[in-house]
Amino acid sequence: MFQKDQDIFNILLGSVSEGVIVVDENQNIVETNDSAEKMFGYNKGELLKQPLNILIPQNYHANHGSHFKGFMKQKERRRMGQGRDIYGVKKDGTTFPVEAGLNPFSIYKKDFVMALVIDISVRKEQEEKIQELNTTLEEKVFHRTKELNETVGQLEVENQKRIKAEKEAKSALKKEQELNELKTKFLSLVSHEFKTPLTGILTSTILLGKYKLTEQQEKRDRHLKIIADKVHYLNNILNDFLSLEKLEKGKINYKFSNFKISKVLNEVVYNANMLLKDGQQINYPENIDDISLFQDEKILELGLSNLVNNAIKYSSEHTIIDIDITQKKDVTIFKIKDNGIGIPEKDQKNIFNRYFRAENVLLTQGTGIGLNIVKEHVGNLNGKIYFESTENQGTIFTIELPNKAQL
Template sequence: MKKTRNYTCLLYLCLLDISSVLMFDDIKFFFENASFMPHGHCYLWRPDILWLNVISDFLITVSYYVIPFYLIFLVKKRKDLEFNWIVVMFAVFILSCGTTHLMDIITVWNPQYAIQGVIKFCTALVSMLTAFMLAPLIPKAIRLPSRSELDYSHQQLKTLNEKLVEANASLEEKVRLKTQDLSSLASIVEHSNDVIIQKNINDKIIFWNNASEKFYGYKAEEVMGKSIYDFIPLEKHQEFKEMMDRIYAGEKTESLETMRYNKEGQIVNVSIGISLIRDSFGKVIGSAHIIRDITAKKMVMTELKKSEDRFRRVIEAAPNGLVMVNSKGLIVLCNLQVEILFGIKREDLVGFPIEILIPERFRKNHSGFMKGFLGQPEARQMGVGRDLYGLRSDGAEFSIEIGLNPITIGDEIYILASIVDITKRKALEEQLRHYSKVMEQKNHEMEQFVYTVSHDLKSPLVTSTGFLGLLKEDLLSKKYEDLMDSINRLEKANHRMSQLIDDLLQISRIGRIKLDFDKIDLTTLINNICENLSAQLLEKKVEVEIEENMTLPFADKNRIYQVFENLIINALKY
């Protein structure tokens, strides 16, 4: 429209220039028509030719006057048209053409050829301007899509619109579900047993659930907008700030065990987990804090620690070496006695296989024994019927005895092994076996000795019995002169028995008789034996012939006496 106004003004200025050139009289003369004939003379005033042209020009004039109004109406209604100014130019061009045809009708009867020329000149200017303005639009018009392209684009737009409608419906459903999830999540958070607090980037509290009210004792409206540091002990401010700095820096942190105050001023042990809150662009706008009361847990852990300390003290105080092994065969605990027995520090044992404590030749089969024990875990001695050996750090082996006891901790079974060094006991057992053999030999000798002693003791008793019989006969027959002789012989027999008893006592005390070697008058010794056995000799009517001057250069008198006495008694008996 702006361009149309500009061109109209240009036309008006051209007309002014023409009129300024011509003088008024010249203009009056220019429009004088007295000397011209009407255009009807050219038609020879033939009605058929005349009215054909008049009616045609009239219809063209009416059409050319109606069309511009339609075009102007279109421009006013469609202000979004990109080239509406060219439509206006076409409207002016058509209106000018219609005026030209109107003048063709007038000049049939009224020869106003000057006015007709001016109108044609104006029409020519408008036509030229329109043609000039239309030329740059032709490439743009060529680029305008065709009807088929518009139909295709319309179909594409329709398809896209349908997809958009479907996507919008899907999005609305997702929004509905998301809103429902958020409502459910909000309800869960609000009614969670855990304390859940949210703060913004400026450390101001923006959310406080029901559990927070119960834990701290403050209502939500009491704490909204307050600094979270108001609910943290002063000595824990730096700890909390450092943790938040690490989280803001993107560092992953474990739950923090610390302390918090409640409304009554009581200190409560808590565990805090913190996660960042971000907006839709990923910018951090705050953080969520999940707080759990671990006071009871702390008490349990304290008692558990005390129990562990007591257990460790019992383990350390045990006189035996104690080793605890897990189901993988790795040492998890050992006491000081194990260090002493094997000469290895416990830090060099914990975490290592139990096989490092046994000689190489036993390691291959040990895992099988261990699996067997875990299959039927019960308290028992290890290696019944087998000799067990431990391996010291210097490579020396020593005899051990091991008691096994299963311990269940949680879901895992551990093996507690009690290890005793039985090296000394083994030596004592060996010594005992040696002494047993010696005692067996001694018992055998004792049996022989008892047999001999019983035989030797019986001889004096028999002699005494015989002389007692003689004494009785002498007393009855009143042979008093023989009485003293029988008493003397009886006394000698008793003395002999006393000597044998002394020898027996000596053997029982020192295990052997002390021999008294000397030169022996064998003739006298045998005579003495015969005198002691005179009663048996008389009873059996036996005579003993004794050679004179028989001696033994080197012998024990008592042992030789027993030998000859036994020989004579056996001779009397058999």
């Protein structure tokens, strides 16, 4: 009935409801079925001969190669993402949660891996709805209990002191719980934000040792850049944590001086240029050579660097970051505009809160304390910071500082 084995294979693939992706030992895609192509948003045959990384979010690339090599050595069937969430990325760049089972096999003395992939977006949404319902129920129970306690307190005058003591105890317990939650979140954050860059540095260091030929200089340069970028990222995290500690303990001694704004901006743009993605460009403001401030120069540089670096991080390739500076009689206004992913409306009220990260950047490296630090410093200098943002269109952050600091 069938002319070739390939016909049988294609019909079997087409009958499988899960997405099927077959890769060779070099992680190149050699076969897919209709379900997989539809799941990831590709046309028929479009994925063939493409690297597997095209279906994996960018921030997972660094670790995936070593995981794949380890799996090929063991050659045992297993499920991916045990104990943690895994994600795929569609052709249009959107990410979505998946489950995947890996099945190694060999044909004609060549090793392959067949992955069965399931889109679990609906399940995740249902889990979140259930969690929201549980939270709402707990809040209702808490409020009903509180109302009942208050009623009992009103009816029993003799118990007023006891009720007051209970409220104070609950308040103290709540503060202690919040503190413990912050500590736990902080430790988890530090562990994650340090582990990922360190893994990248280690991987690049190992690979550098393998590129010994003169014609491999381009590969060496690429890994040296990866190492430099990771070290720069870790250094920024450490600086953020040190700044945060000083702010909390009130140990900041601001150093005020007269300086040209162009001097600070040149340093900010110079450092930012090393972080630009392909095709990204920073538009330098015009007519600022004669603008001066009497402020803390380093704090201004810190604030502008944070905003410009965020604009680069959360914007795609071939986009523009605009910097605009105007000086009025009593205040100087700095505007940083990008055409990036924007901030979801429901997250905007929390964007300056410590450790908070908007839902559309959870897969991007970051600590959630940079904007909090900038806001604290700007406030201490009698200035203000605010923003306008539309999701998927871009964001404009604005800093206003007095032209002359109050000593």
